[in-house]
Amino acid sequence: LSRQERALQWRRDQVLDVAERVFARKGFHEATMQEIAREAEYATGTLYTIFESKDALFAAVIERRLPEIARHLRNAAMEANLPRERLERVVRAFFDF
Numbered sequence: 001l002s003r004q005e006r007a008l009q010w011r012r013d014q015v016l017d018v019a020e021r022v023f024a025r026k027g028f029h030e031a032t033m034q035e036i037a038r039e040a041e042y043a044t045g046t047l048y049t050i051f052e053s054k055d056a057l058f059a060a061v062i063e064r065r066l067p068e069i070a071r072h073l074r075n076a077a078m079e080a081n082l083p084r085e086r087l088e089r090v091v092r093a094f095f096d097f
């Protein structure tokens with residue numbers, strides 16, 4: 001990667017870290033791009049050059065965590081023998097996560 005691409009990736013990762021904390025604290029609907037930008041120490045417009053919308057930012061946060069979520073659900077499913085019990089554990093694990 002070029003220096004510029006590395007810098008963009010670093011900013012993107014920094015914003016994702018902050019956004020994850022804000023979404024966890026306030027929920028998707030209550031979190032704002034302005035608040036995320038402020039906590040990341042960027043102008044709101046800068047945030048929109050990295051992510052086109054709050055939906056895109058939230059999707060990127062979830063996408064980054066997908067391997068961890070999948071591992072968590074797989075572990076929960078392996079704790080049960082019966083199909084119904086597995087499903088119940090996976091649903092519970094999803095909401096606990």
